[in-house]
Amino acid sequence: MSQQVATVSHQAPPFWRDLRFLSIAGQVLFVLIVALIAGTLYANVTSGMASLGMNAGYGFMGLAAGFEISQTPIPYNPIDSYWRAFQVGVINTILVSLVGIALATILGIVVGVAQLSTNWLVARLARTYVAIFRNIPLLLQLFFWYFGVFQQLPVVRESIALPGAIYLSSRGLAFPWLEPRLIQQPAGEPTSNVMLWLTVVLASIVVAGAAWYVLKVRQDRTGAQSPRFLIAALIIAASGVLGLMVLQPFVLTVPEFQRFNFQGGQRISIEYAALLLGLTTYTGAFIAEHVRAGIQGIPKGQNEAARAVGLKGGQMMRLVILPQALRIIIPPTTNEYLNLTKNSSLAIAIAYPDLFNVSRTILNQTGQAVSVIGLIMVSYLTISLVTSLLMNLYNRRVRLVER
Template sequence: MTLSPSQRNAKLSRFLATQAQRQMALQIGFLFGFFALFALLISNLLQNLSSEGVAVGFGFLTNVAGFDVNESLVPYSANDSYLDALIVGTLNTLHLALVCIVLSTTIGVFVGLLQLSDIQVFGTACRLYVEAMRNLPKLLILLAVYVFLVVELPVAREAVSIFDIAYISNRGLNLPSLQISTAAIQTSQTLVLSCAYVAVCCGVWWALKHRLIGALQKFVLPVWVVLVGLAVVSGILTLEVPTFAGFNFKGGTLVSLPFLALTIALSVYHGAQVAEVVRSGISSVAKGQIEAGRALGLSKGQVSWLIILPQAMRVMIPPLTNQYVNILKNTSIGLAVGYSDLVSVMNTSINQTFRPVELMLVSMSVYLLIGIAASMFLNAFNRRVQLKER
């Protein structure tokens, strides 16, 4: 029996609708089974804890912590609560992760480009570096860096001077810092500079809205530099240089030795991973397009910026997302050198409160939320730069 076109279309529509309903039912069944299993595990855990006389609750987070942390980005003392201590640890983790992401990306781009260099010595040296980092445990690298810094760096009195504005010793790296002058804030100069900052922010928003990336690069950065210079000249911002007094340095800001060791170890380790991502991304661009750019009269820099990089980014972003999330998670090895990250603060809190379940759940939730947020941001950026097929 031959079906008419309308009957065939109706039959195909019913078949597709049936398939869609089956897929939806399968997804709902999977989600139901997953949540049922999760609820069963939680119920079993609570029953086991209850049978041992252990009550689960998070009220203890408001109790006084009673311990100090060796460094903090926000004011903190031993009289603050466990929740405040966990916030300090989270901020320290984010601070370390952001610094390592910037440095590892810089190292990775530089090494990745050198691997593709025509100079064989540079290419061989970079490949040896990448292979060494890929086959060494990151914890071993951290301990080696930390021991080297402790043993080889001089004491604070004999600190190595860096252009007489920064000093490095076995206590850490003392850097100059910008301080806000409270006296200058009360003057009319602050109003002028505030208006200028607002104008620059509006310019950035307008350029992004109209996708004027070229204007943004040429205009905004110089204006920000000029505004910061005006703030320094007008006295709103003052440069405080560290000076040695007594037994230690005063003024400026101190980068602690654990933070310095972690930054070096994680940046060098993950820089090798990023270098491989950069190398593979650039290698994925067809040589014919590079030759076409040269034929059009573009310079090597223009070919790299306008042809190679935009296409390589589409290949590089997904693995870079994994590397950045790994950097966030690998900051937890700071416990080995005494850095007060989230894991270190959690461990100290567990030793004092004997609440491992609650504190581990809090820490896992923090890592999960930060990792998911970073992945969502980078995935959104990846979708934006992907080629749109018609």
């Protein structure tokens, strides 16, 4: 201690009043406390596991899973490994998150704009929606949708038949769907024209993109306007439909009620529907607020200036207001996207086999709590980091270019 004091010069305050020392000491103290807590936790886990003779590792993931999963976007069989089951879970999570993000964004923009509507009823309705869905816990909303709404639909034997062979019941929505048409070959496996058709569509997208670009360049140069979005869309749609008619890559399968369930066609389960609806309406309410804030954050002068140069309502929104509002909207909306993805883990409450649900089953069948929880955490972290990376790239594009 005396050495310490001796190094301090006569004019300087004592070290315990030296701001530089205090700030460094504070940081050291903080690091020490964090290290102490982390060390204690680590030692606790390792000694606990050691006393049970347990060791962390992922060797068990190669064993046969042995349990069935209700919704498998990729082929899965109970004799496949735990890894495969885990992959099914990850894909189910991505499936609900991506669609949820897309729908929540659309809903958020519509409601956000509606909140600012001059129509009293529309604005009130939009505000009421935001107030209700933003302020009720998501789990409760999921229970409401799942147990309160979807399970109350008629049982599968008394399905509501909608026009076009669509059936609605407490098993979900069954509707006609396209399946690849298999062409029997004289020798070998039957083939289908699906890839050929996809190539045609891809080619038409390239052509449509080129046409769009040519028209845009022309407008930039001469000012001559043309419906270039419409033209591009028409090119893609026309070649897609023509390809469908000529190549016939698909056949339409219609759901038919067998003894227990609908066979054929495609089915959206009520678990997926409830989760998607819950996540969309909940997150949509938050996004609506960001959109409202973004639009209101643009000075009124921009509006007036746009009108002064003769832009119409839609153009004004698209060319002047939205590009500026996006700068305000995107960062908090990125947060909502991440929240939606993480909130999808509540699927476990309503039997949707997402990443968390499947992993919990794996955990229970293997008893490897530390390893499996670690894997779940890393998976969500990866999904979230990729999402925020993409959103940050987009944010950089729309950011105000400063010179």
